[in-house]
Amino acid sequence: ESTLGAAAAQSGRYFGVAVAANRLSDATYVSIAAREFNSVTAENEMKIDATQPQRGQFNFQAADRVYNWAVQNGKEVRGHTLAWHSQQPGWMQSLSGSALRQAMIDHINGVMSHYRGKITQWDVVNEAFADGSSGARRDSNLQRTGNDWIEAAFRAARAADPSAKLCYNDYNVEDWTWAKTQAMYAMVRDFKQRGVPIDCVGFQSHFNSGSPYNSNFRTTLQNFAALGVDVAVTELDIQGAPSSTYASVVNDCLAVSRCLGVTVWGVRDSDSWRSEHTPLLFYNDGSKKPAYTAVLNALNGG
């Protein structure tokens, strides 16, 4: 196959991209995104500050621009993200305790109802664990509502849209030896044992010199899959875009039957949140980088 999406589809997987609504008027961007990818994640437009800027007033304008573009171009959509310490609107930042807990649940209900039956996977909770060696939860206003906030979010999400796969999503959880990975593993195992509704784990995979790719990523994916959840690479970008590392990540996903697919976090280097790292698959002029060819070859089985 000659595009990333079609090549991934040969094994029943997708190859996705983060799309920003304000790029949809850029002809080069749109032609690459339409041609190469068969899954879309809204880079910012489905986040809390975008979808509920005032309490109780939902706004899906930008989110729907991304969603409609994706569907009109034949792509599936990953939802990102419902409960997160970051990109909260001001009104939510100032809440705490049971009022915040209720607001989180109302938010999940509001956004998931709007897209009920239309989203393949939702990142229900994003980035709830602390960096470093503690293995602890990240301190946040949501965490301070009680340690059960994550399972409360997943239970609300299941009720709001039973058709969506419900994912927990985080970064620096790709290396099996890291404390953060082990903490996330213990949470997922506990959720599966107690019947908390969780279907998938998203590994963001923002690799750089401080958090490098390690070949034990495949072990991580396999170990999570063995708990009875699907896994996905959800926000892939790699500092310098080395072809061999990109191919390794794709081959790790292909090696795990429960790995649903790979999403890269932007189209061209100039579209990246870390453009100085030149971490993506396309040059700023829209031409293909060596890493593109490495990914395509890996997806094609070679």
Ligand code: G3I
């Ligand atoms: O929308 C405003 C615009 O009105 C304003 O003029 C402009 C001035 O700075 O800022 C715009 O908002 C920016 C927004 O991106 C949209 O471009 C924010 O400042 C900026 O902080 C925001 O960055 C996003 C970041 O999440 C915020 O946390 C990045 O685009 C986005 O790629 C990044 O994505 C996250 C994932 O959601 C979760 N995992 C990590 C990943 C990378 O940080």
